[in-house]
Structures are given as C-alpha cells and as structure tokens.
Amino acid sequence: MKQTNNVYEGENRSLHMKERIGYGVGDFANNMMYAPVNSFFTYFLTNVAGLGAGIVGTILLLSRLMDGVSDLIVGTFMEKIHSKHGKARPWLLWWCVPFAVSLVLMFSAPDFGTTGKIVYAFLTYNLAVTVVYTAINLPFGSLAALMTKNQTERGYLNISKMVFAFGGGMVVNALTLPLVKYFGNDSSAWMKTFVIYGAVAVVLFLVVFFTTKEAVTEEAEKNDTVEKVNISEALKSLVNNKYWLILLAIFFLNSVVNAFIGVNVYYAQFIMKDDSLVGSLSIFQNIASFVAFAMCTAIIRKAGKQKIAIAGVAISFVGYAMVLVNPTSYAVLYTAAVVKGIGNAALSGVMYGMLADTVEYNDWNSGIRAEGLVFSANSIGQKIGSGIGSAILGWVLAGFGFVSSSAIQPDSAINGIRMIFLYVPIVVFAIMFVILLFYKLDEEYGGIVKELEARAEKKNAQK
Known part of the structure; x- marks a missing residue:
C-alpha cells in the first residue's frame, strides 16, 4: 500500500486532520435536533404548548416505536x-435542508386547540425525528466505517x-432558554431559536459532505468487490452478531439515561428554583467531557475501547450516585456534573468505534458486510x-400529579421529579456495566481483519 504525505491511500488509510474534524462537526449538527429533543421537548409540550x-x-x-x-x-x-x-x-x-425545516x-x-395540538405534535415530531433525523443520522454514523478500515483512525473519528x-x-x-427569553419568552420565541439552530445544522452537514471521502466504498468499486446485499440475510446476520447485539443494548440504555436529562429543567425550576442551572450544569459537564476526550485519544491504543467504555x-x-449525598447542594451538583462529564466522554468516545468494528465481525462471522444495517444499532437503540425514557418521564410526572403550565406543583409531583433525577440513572448504569x-x-479484531484479508486475496486469486 503506497503512502503519500503520510496519508495511506485506500481503505486502510490514515486520515488528514481536516477529514477527522470535517466528519466530527456532523454530530454538532445532529445535536441541533437530538439535544433539544432530550432536554426541552417534553418541557416545551407541557409548559409552552400546554399538553x-x-x-x-x-x-x-x-x-419512537415507529422510529425503530x-x-x-x-x-x-x-x-x-x-x-x-x-x-x-x-x-x-x-436531507440537510429538510432537517432544518422539520426542526x-x-x-x-x-x-x-387541544386535539389539534396533539395531532400537530405527533406529526411534526415524527416528520423531524422518525423520518428526517433517521435519514441523515444513520448515513452519517455509517460514514466512519466507509472512510477507513483502520481501527485506530475509527477511534479518532469517533472521538x-x-x-x-x-x-x-x-x-x-x-x-x-436564554435565547427564548431574548426573543420574547413565548411560543414564537421558541420557533425563532430553532430557526437559528436549523441554519447552523445545514452549514455543518455541508461541511461534512465536502471534506470527507468514502475510501472503503471506492476501493470496493475499483476492485469490483461490491456485492448486492440480501436484506433478509443481512438482518439474520445481525441477530447472530453477538457484539452488535451488545452494542444495541448499550445504545438503548444510554439513550434512556439521556432522555431523562429532560427532567433537569423541571428539577432546576421546581426544586432548585433556578432556571439558569440547566445551562450552567451542562457547561461544567461538557468542559469535563472535552478534557476526558483528550485523555481517551492518548490511551485508546493502549487500553482498548472496551476497558475505556467500562470505566466510563x-x-x-x-x-449520579454522589448526588444522593445532598441533592440540593450546588457544590455537589456541580462536582457531580464534572464526574458525569468524564464518564460520559469515556463511554461516548469509544462506543461508535466499537460499533464500526462490528462491521468486520459481521463480515467475518457471516460473509455479509452491511454498514447501513450495522449502524442502525446506533439509531434504533438511541x-x-x-422514546421509552421520554415516555417514562411524562408518565411519571403525570402519575405524580404534575400540572402542565403551572408555576406551582404539588408535593407529589416534586417527589416524582426527584425520583427520576436521583435514582433511575443509577440502576441503568449498573445494568450497562454488566453487559459491557x-x-x-x-481482543479478537486483529485476527479477524487478517483472516478477512486472506479470504479476499484467495478470492481474487481464483478470478
């Protein structure tokens, strides 16, 4: 394999920093929809739309069941x-422009009216998340496996x-929330805020498109090794791919926890009496995540992705457990946010790279290489x-007597908010630890890749 300017040509190539960054900004764009759905959509529907x-x-x-x-x-x-x-x-x-419009x-x-609002919420949510987000996020996730087969580079792409x-x-x-307040703190202010987010997303998705290259796809086409995938057989192969199933469970459980982030705005408003806490805790958590990502980059080759994920x-x-010590202490909440940020970064920094590796395992185990379907584990699980996490959040609030669009809540509703904020994530992370x-x-990946290369050489020799 030849090398030019320290960049390997072909499917096992190393990547320019421009490609790594160009690919990464796509998830900034994705979070113009994913993050507000988790953090604010339940609040928006209950406290703005009045449902x-x-x-x-x-x-x-x-x-979300339809979304799967x-x-x-x-x-x-x-x-x-x-x-x-x-x-x-x-x-x-x-799909970048439909992404912005649907957002x-x-x-x-x-x-x-009440019935019309329910129908509108259902239709627009499904247009945005079930249709548009799926159509752009699933290919984006698959792109990492199509840019290179180099396992380390995939780790860098994931980071x-x-x-x-x-x-x-x-x-x-x-x-x-500050933008909504700036634009007037009414329903139109929410729409104006998301016009800005949509425009940012369009620009960033175009950056991904123009700065990345599908070397694996091109190499397969050049060597005439592109094969039509039998979808039913590919689906059966995923059921027999134990590592794909493990990561499907991890993506699912991690997304349940992320959906419970929606309780943060209720906790800040009704328990801490401080709406600004949502943004400030997020800043602390994400700064900690950035530092942890730098550490992941340094140790990913030595420690391996599974160990980093378990540590995360x-x-x-x-x-999450340390908040139980004093649930209303600012010092505890901010310290916990930093610890959560480190843990979340360690897990998130490797889980997509782990999923990309299951493409090769699937090819080795069943003879079927189907990046799109393999990466559906990410999207389906998320x-x-x-959906289940958001549904539980809504049902628990309703079950504990939460009053929509009210600045004052009964004690029962406050207890429900505390239960979701404090206890549910602890149980979910314990389950994830065991699964991982x-x-x-x-440990098996190196041998699998060598065997796949040997199979390919044998097949080419027989032509």
Whole structure:
C-alpha cells in the first residue's frame, strides 16, 4: 500500500486532520435536533404548548416505536442506493435542508386547540425525528466505517464526532432558554431559536459532505468487490452478531439515561428554583467531557475501547450516585456534573468505534458486510431508548400529579421529579456495566481483519 504525505491511500488509510474534524462537526449538527429533543421537548409540550404530561409521554413512546422501523428502512435503502458521491455522503446533501425545516416545525406551537395540538405534535415530531433525523443520522454514523478500515483512525473519528456532539449539546443546553427569553419568552420565541439552530445544522452537514471521502466504498468499486446485499440475510446476520447485539443494548440504555436529562429543567425550576442551572450544569459537564476526550485519544491504543467504555460507565454511576449525598447542594451538583462529564466522554468516545468494528465481525462471522444495517444499532437503540425514557418521564410526572403550565406543583409531583433525577440513572448504569463485561471484540479484531484479508486475496486469486 503506497503512502503519500503520510496519508495511506485506500481503505486502510490514515486520515488528514481536516477529514477527522470535517466528519466530527456532523454530530454538532445532529445535536441541533437530538439535544433539544432530550432536554426541552417534553418541557416545551407541557409548559409552552400546554399538553398533559401523560399525553406527551404516550406521543413520544408511540413515535419512537415507529422510529425503530424507520431505521431499518433507511438502512435497507443505504444498501441499495449508491451515487457518484458514495453510499452515505449523498444523504447529508439530500436531507440537510429538510432537517432544518422539520426542526423549526417541531418546536412551533400553533393554537389548534387541544386535539389539534396533539395531532400537530405527533406529526411534526415524527416528520423531524422518525423520518428526517433517521435519514441523515444513520448515513452519517455509517460514514466512519466507509472512510477507513483502520481501527485506530475509527477511534479518532469517533472521538472527533463526540467532541463536537458534546459541543452541540452544550450550546443547545446553555443557549436555548436564554435565547427564548431574548426573543420574547413565548411560543414564537421558541420557533425563532430553532430557526437559528436549523441554519447552523445545514452549514455543518455541508461541511461534512465536502471534506470527507468514502475510501472503503471506492476501493470496493475499483476492485469490483461490491456485492448486492440480501436484506433478509443481512438482518439474520445481525441477530447472530453477538457484539452488535451488545452494542444495541448499550445504545438503548444510554439513550434512556439521556432522555431523562429532560427532567433537569423541571428539577432546576421546581426544586432548585433556578432556571439558569440547566445551562450552567451542562457547561461544567461538557468542559469535563472535552478534557476526558483528550485523555481517551492518548490511551485508546493502549487500553482498548472496551476497558475505556467500562470505566466510563463506572465513573458515570459514581457521578449520579454522589448526588444522593445532598441533592440540593450546588457544590455537589456541580462536582457531580464534572464526574458525569468524564464518564460520559469515556463511554461516548469509544462506543461508535466499537460499533464500526462490528462491521468486520459481521463480515467475518457471516460473509455479509452491511454498514447501513450495522449502524442502525446506533439509531434504533438511541430512538427507542430515548422514546421509552421520554415516555417514562411524562408518565411519571403525570402519575405524580404534575400540572402542565403551572408555576406551582404539588408535593407529589416534586417527589416524582426527584425520583427520576436521583435514582433511575443509577440502576441503568449498573445494568450497562454488566453487559459491557461480555464485549471481547477488541481482543479478537486483529485476527479477524487478517483472516478477512486472506479470504479476499484467495478470492481474487481464483478470478
């Protein structure tokens, strides 16, 4: 394999820093939708649109279950539709503008009456998240596996992706409520805020499109090794891919926890009596994440992704558990935010790279290489997990007597907010820790790649 300017040509190439950063900014764009859905959408529907918390929970659960099906549909189309720009990159170009439009529609609250608001919320949420977000996020996630087969480079791509993801989340969590207040603190102010977020997303998705290259796709086409994927057989292969199933569970559970972030705005408003706490805690947590990402970059080759992921889950568990010491202490909340940021960065910094490695395992185990369907684990797990988490949030609030659009809540509702904020994440991280103990692909990956190369050489020799 030849080398030019220290950059390997072909599917195992090293990547320019421009490509790593260019790829990473895509998750800043994704978080213009993903972060506000987790952090503010339940609050928006209950306190701005005026819908009941139980109704909101039901809307989100039904929508997310539908959303899981949309991931398989997009993954299937990814395996069938190729263009001159590759297998994943064109989707960023096709869907960036619909992404912005649907985002604004989702955070609009026209006065259609109660029934009309319910229907509007259901339709716009599904347009934005079930259709558009799936159509752009799944190909974006798959792109890392199509840029290179170099495992270390995939780790770097994942770290770049997550640095910008946390950056996007920090910006959204820190600026949304201040921007809404600046624009008038009414329903139109929410819409104006998300016009800005949508415009930012369009620009960044175009940056990804123009700075990345699908070397794996190009190499396969050049060597005439592109094969049509039998979708039913590919789906069966995923069921037999134990590491894919493990990561599906991890993405699901991690998204359940992320959905519970939506309780933060309620906790800040009704327990701490300080709306600004949402943004300031997010800043502390994300700054800690940025520092932790730098550490992940330094140790990823030595420690391996699984060990880093396990450490991240354990640290996150400690971060959530320590709040129990004094749930209303600012010092404890800010310290816990830093610890959570470190743990979340360690897990997020490697989990997408781990998922990319399951592409090779799937190829080795079943003879089927299907990046689109493999990466649907990320999208399916995120969306169904987020849906269930958001539904639980809405149902618990409703079950404990939360009163929509009210500045004063009964003691029962306050207890429900405390329960979600303090206890549920601890249980979820304990389960994740146990699951990750069974992930052993780091130890097996080198041998798998060598065997795949040997198979390819044998196949080419027989032609």
